[in-house]
Amino acid sequence: MASSLFPWKLSSLGVFFLFYLLFFVNNITIFVSTPFHGIVVFASSISFASNMTNHTDEAKTLLKWKSSLEDHNQSLLSSWQGNNSCHFMGVTCDDNGFVAHLNLSNLGLRGTLNSLDFSHLTKVVSLDFSSNSIYGAMTSSISNLSKLKYLNFCDNRLSGHIPWEIGLLDSLSEVSFSKNNLKGPIPTSLGKLGNLRNLSLAKNDLSGPIPREIGDLRRLKFLYLWMNQLSGSIPAEIGRLTGLIDLGFSDNKLVGRIPASLGNLSSLNVLYLYGNQLSRSIPSEIGRLTNLIELDFSDNKLVGHIPASLGNLSSLNVLYLDRNQILGSIPPSLGKLGNLRNLSLAKNDLSGPIPREIGDLRRLKFLYLWTNQLSGSIPAEIGRLTGLIDLGFSENKLVGRIPASLGNLSSLNVLYLYENKLSGSIPSSIGRLTNLIELDFSDNKLVGHIPASLGNLSSLNVLYLDGNQFLGSIPPSLGKLGNLRNLSLAKNDLSGPIPREIGDLRRLKFLYLWMNQLSRSIPSEIGRLTNLIELDFSDNKLEGNKLTGNVTEAFGVYPQLNFMDLSHNYLHGELSWKWGHCHNLTSLRISNNKISGEIPSIFGRMAQLQFLDLSANNLSGKIPRELGSLHLLLDLILNNNGITGDIPHQIGFLSRLEYLNLGSNNLSGAIPPQLSLCTNLLSLNLSQNKIERSIPSEIGNAQFLRVLDLSQNLLTGRIPPNLGKLRVLETLNISHNGLSGSIPYSFADLWALISVDVSYNDLEGPLPNVKAFKEAPFEAVQHNKGLCGNETGLQKCNISTMSKKHNQHGGARILIIPVLSFLGFLILSSFLIVLIIFNCHRRKIIKREREEFKKITSSQEDETVNIIPFEREIEALQTIRHRNIVKLYGFCSHAQHRFLVYEYIERGSLRTILNDDDRASKLGWDKRINMVRAVADALSYMHHNCFPPLIHRDLTSNNILLDADFEAHVSDFGTARLLRPDSTNWTAAAGTIGYIAPELAYTNIPTEKCDVYSFGVIVLEIIMGKHPGDYVSLVFSSTQSESQTPLKDVLDQRLLPPTNRHVQNVISIAALALACLRTNPQRRPTMTQVLQELRVQAPPVLPFFGVTLEQLRDLDGRNF
Structure with missing residues (x-):
């Protein structure tokens, strides 16, 4: 028998070796007939022992991986003990006792896969590690799982690349690596x-x-x-996946056409391509996808018309084409989509009427057509959409009446018709929409009375009717809107009293009634609105004596009040000391009324106050010195009152103050020199008072000052030469005083000066050689003792007068040429420079090392090229006189080297500091906010105060230098361009990647808006602490995750979040940065507009801890 089985002869030892070899290699058990019973029994025992060994290896592999997890995680796998892995939690074994299924999902495990050797788990069929915190790279040993069908690592923290070896696992039916941090390309082996x-x-x-x-x-x-960073076009080969049910490519960087081959995906239910950069038109073949339920192509760059074939998608529930550039009319065929629930065509360039067929979409719940060019009237058929929840037709060109049929939309929560040209009155049927939460009809041409039936809208939170032409009184029935939080009836022609019933709106936070014809007293019931955040009754005809000792009863104490404006009314009475308890108030404006009495000293306790305007009233008494405690104050406007006494020196403690107007009062005494401590002051007006003595020379230290008006006082003495340091001063009025002596020679440095008036003084001598004086009308210099000059109708100056004045101020300037020659010699010989800096009558010698000047090398090959930026930088800097622009002290040109000798800026570049954690952490929000303002001020000066205007063309954080006080200075003008009228042929590209405006990709003609774009990047860099990178582009795609990111999460994490003191500034600055980064240069603000926004900031309209980048991007409160 043995010989028949084995024709060759084997010893018993050989037979044993053979069976052992077969078992070891193939892991099988050999069965033979009876004569080999002993061997059979032995072989079976070998197989059993070997299986036991493999089971032990599996257990050891899993236990080794468990031990590699972070310590506190190991207890989560407490059942993992011993040698039998089949008893481990999450493990399911097959019939032979091998691990077949490993399900560890949602256990909170934290660790890597480095210690998990998949080569000992070769029987595994399914592997589920989803919803844990597994991090690190995916191990390539997973290729040993040849039987694997299900692989799920969703919602972990895996990084690195997807291993190409996964393409070897040809049994796989499901693979998920979603919600990780994987990088690199998608392996082609997956195919x-x-x-x-x-x-x-x-x-x-x-x-x-x-x-x-x-x-x-x-x-x-x-x-x-x-939600990846995938680029390129969508492969046409995707159209071969004819069994595909769901296709999601949204939130990537895909470009090009939507392939017509997608029309072959006949089983498709969901097609999401939103949030990419897809272009061209929508292929009509999409209309063949009759099983499609959801279609979203929003947030792309699609053009052309909406294909009529989309009307064939009879199963469609959702159609989103918003935020593209689609043209033409809305196809009536969309009315055939009987199953449609969500339709959004918003933010395109659609024109023509709204099709009446839309009224056939009886299952529609959300209809968004806002921000298009739609015209014609709103079809009455819309009233048939009785299941509608949200209706948005705002920002179009719709005309005609609001259809009464809209009153049939009983399920409606949101009705937005704002910013159209709708006319007629509001139909009373709107009062039937009892589920309405938000109603906005603002900025139309609506007339008539506000219907009393609106008082039936008991669920209403928001009611905006501002910017229309409503007449009549405010209906008392609005007091029944107990859930109302926002009420704006501003900019109408409403008349009569404010109804007492408004006081019943206990949840009201924002109340705007400004610019109407409202009259009579402010009802005391307003005092019950204790949740108010903003209140604006300005520009009405309100009157009465509710401000006489009863202001608390009239207005109450509002713990949350942030903004109050009662200006331009007929209010009289006195200011109450109880207003000092509104501790969150940031803006209080009561100008142009008839308020009398004194300013309560307790106003100094309103610690958050930034804007205080009590001008044009009948106030008397002294300015309370306690106002010096308002350290956040930006504007203090008290002009046109009857205020007496001295100007308190404590005003100088207001270091953030930008506008100080105390003009047209009865102030006396001297100008306190402490006002120079208001280092951010932009405008100082002390005119039409009885101020005496001389002008303090310290005023010249307020180097941001643009307006200085000291006219019509009793000032005497000489004009301080120190005022010549006010290099950005635009308006100077010191007329109608008793000033004597000559106008200081230092005034020749006031290059920004536009308007000047020195009339009615005792001045003598020549006028300064500066444009504003040379072009001033005679009325601005008349009635002085002996002013002379050629341009203004004065008598000519004789030579002795000119010489005398020149000698009075020294002749230091004529030494500049020999000094620069000597300077050039020292640079070329020893790279040490001696700078002779002349300041009035002083000479100051400063020794600097070689790093403090800029070297431009040249050779024979590039000499011509390099001389251009050298000469251009000199030309640019010679015209500039600004605090925040690096000064040019001199230059040297040599055959081999050229040098520009700049002012020494101690702390170096902004980029260097931001890249240093220790130094950056010391760069607090105060300093960063001031940096933004300084750079904006410099650019505004270059663009709008230089003649011709100057653009930088290479603005980066490397070119922003910080001095010892962390004040920012713009430097490096090697690519600057003077915008002369004849310079349109400029073609040389310039700039640094990451800061260049996108339009320079298709045009080489730079404009000021290119600098504005670079400024936006730098602002984000300042508040984020690093270059914003892809945020610059991704934030303008509303569905990108980056655009949904809260602002607080992108701010520099090395700093504590901004406190109440800085929150408004940070929100405003972030919104401005995004406005500067708009793709269309025409929609970017000018730097003058930016600077104005930075100076006069409205209260924040969004809460800091909830505001996202998308909300800041879409803020429409700025009129750029």
């Missing part, structure tokens, strides 16, 4: 997974193109690649 039905790689950081090989996955049902 070999012919059994794959579900592939999800969404929400990672994958880049590169979508592999064409994905089109080979013919059994694929679900393909999710959304």
